[in-house]
Amino acid sequence: MKKILTVLALAVIAVSCNKKEGQAETAAKDTLTTEIKADRIVSLNGAITETLAALEASENIVGKDVTSTFPADLKATDLGHVRSITAESILALQPSVVFGTTKDINPGLNEQLQKANVSLILIDQEYSVDGTKKLITEVASKLNKENYQPLLDNISEKIATVKPYDKKPKVLFIYARGAGNLMVAGKETPLHSMIELAGAENAAAALTDFKPLTPEALLTTNPDVILMFDSGLQSLGGVDGLLKVDGISATNAGKNKKVVTMDGQLLSGFGPRLGEAVVELHNKLQ
């Protein structure tokens, strides 16, 4: 009995896999050949939203995700976190095209949108200067907009103004969501790339990805500056709250109360404002 059931189940799975493969192929073909109508756009990534706004497509954005905080006056429905968005909420806005990143999108959602014959454009977001330029170029070309070069030039120019420090500051980025939940950014994070672009050194470069904050790590890395999101520092209760965290006051940054904050989306979004972000960070870290 059990054997029959297992075989049956596996058979159904196998068949459904094959069927889906066929469907996805045709869907992929469709997105390449059909023209993308840009009248109702849903953007599920902050950088993409900023790019769209910079390309003067703000009027057409009907839906955005929670990271799309810039421009602040964007009249689009906030759909929440990309991970917990449902196809229905997106489709309720009657979009003609949906933009997202390959890493953030839920594969189930991906499949549902493709079946709904909604043009789904997924961009592989790389957290680097080239990656950002690629993103802007891709978004622009998909919408047949030709006025994107100024955006790329703006980034290159702004970054070129950043002069190396006399003494490279050691920067530690701390991600906070309340005092109980503290993480540091090692390499292979957007924050690491930003710190390096600004000409500084990531104090936690020995670690990879986000790792929990420990007092020992603080003391071995001994950063000169602590970098946080505005919202992160706020959730700790300001600089005073930060200093209360174990080990912080023993670091150079803690002793000198050198804490730098920036807007989250600006700092780690890697969108068109990358240039401004690098300059602002460079100046603040001085």
Add this chain to the structure above:
Amino acid sequence: MKKKIAVYKLTFFIVLLVALVTALYLGAYDFNHSVFEIVSTYFKTKTHTADSFVLIELRIPRILMAILTGAALSITGTSLQGLFKNPLASPDLIGITSGAVLFAALTIVFGSAVMHFLPPFLSYTLLSIMAFLGALLTMWFVYKMATSNGKTHILILLLSGVAISALSGAVTGFLTYISTEEELRNLTFWSLGSLAGSNWWKVCLVFVVVSIGSFRLLKKGKTLNALMLGEKEAAHLGFDIEKTKREIIIISSLMVGCVVAFNGTIGFIGLVVPYILRFVFNSNYNILLPLSMILGAVILLIADTISRTIVIPAELPIGILTAIMGAPVFISILINYKRKLK
């Protein structure tokens, strides 16, 4: 007594139908036509409009999945509670759910290399298959631990389940630690449970597994009643106790594994539904088993409908809702139990 049960069955069924029709109309997406019009238009033209896509490819499968999942979790919870003669028994207790979560975690963290090469839908199906395998393997392991000479010791089974859950929790915790942000988000999302990814293929597969499984479990009413007298007494009444234990455990694992594989972990239903029913109907499993299916379906359908309408356009993870509904009931179970121990 027979009439009374029939009345209850009918009432629950009507409630289910009402909930179903209501759920069809509620959601983030507003329809331009009535449900009936949309469906009939689709069948005439065989092509989807935006309305019909949302209704027929998203909402209806989701509603059906909620009904099937609620029914499956409830009937397995009821059967396991009867088998273990313990009101706290549930699929989680014998480790099935932990096994599924563990294998899903392993797949997410270690399989990420493989999964990147696969097209998205296949990697998601892979995840579901691994979760299903996890449930079966855990069940097999726990059952083997507790069975010797063809006899299954219920107490050892429960303890093995607890041990496996603890082990699985520890390994999953470790995986959480070594995982990347992306993997972590995947894992958290999966363990909160969601019916949002339901489609017709999943519904069909779950339907096959759940209907075959329920069909067999529904016949166990007399056996579970007899078990209340004790295993030896039940054997004297002609029941093959070892075969029954095997069957219930295997079928429960299959059903729960399947449901968890597609929807993530949804807690409390298997625990709470039989408990509520027992207040009214005592522990007569001939009544509890069928009613638990209907009541479970109703409760999960209502929970899912609330989860996707209360914070539009976002969704409240369904695990949170079942916990909110289940925790007070769980506490009252404990209070009741405590009172009896005095």
Add this chain to the structure above:
Amino acid sequence: MIQIHDLNFRVKDRFLLKTIDIEIKKGELIAIVGPNGAGKSTFLSCLGSEIPYQAKQFSLKNKDINSYKKDEIPLHRAKFSQHQSAEINLKNDEIVLMGRYPYFKNDADISDKEIVQNWMRKTETQHLIDREYEQLSGGEKQRLHLARVFTQLENNVENKLLLLDEPLNNLDVAHQFKTLHLIKEFTNKNNTALVVLHDLNIASQFADRLILLNKGMIELFDEPTKVLTQERISRVYQYPCILHQHPVTNQPIILFG
């Protein structure tokens, strides 16, 4: 009706029952007596196929006991056990109705319910229908399970076997005798009953034959008058006793002390 040849039951190295040879006729009411630890309950468990014994032969009505199918044997054999569940979350008449489970698939019919009513009346448990099982006294629960066991064997099969392990515990004197009369009624219809009893006098009054067990072996299997001698009883029970004659029935009465 029952033939047992060379039955042994072992736990690790210890024999709880050794070389039991016995032949029981239809219509007999057999009492199993003996001191604590003699193996009475163990013997009954073997007869009920509850524990793994070794035997050269165990046949019921000339068929090997294992050749009866699992769903067939409840119609021929029932067992009343010494220890019953403390908690059963069902109504009392539903508990007795479980005795009819071998007879219907989904729903009990009128005849099943009538049989339940009948036996609840005979065991004087009818008035307990609306009470909670947990709140019943030990004796009331006992009578309820007796009703269930009798309900199970209410059918047209000939020469049934009823095994009872200390059915009189917790019962007051009146109910003890009423129960024994019910068992006697049962055996008078050409059925067999084996009853483990502690009270030798009750055993001698009601049983056709006695099995006196001692240290896992049959000391003697014969009529009460032959088994109950002063020498034998005081030796087996390791306690002095004297025999007296019942003023009415002239059966032997044992007085210990």
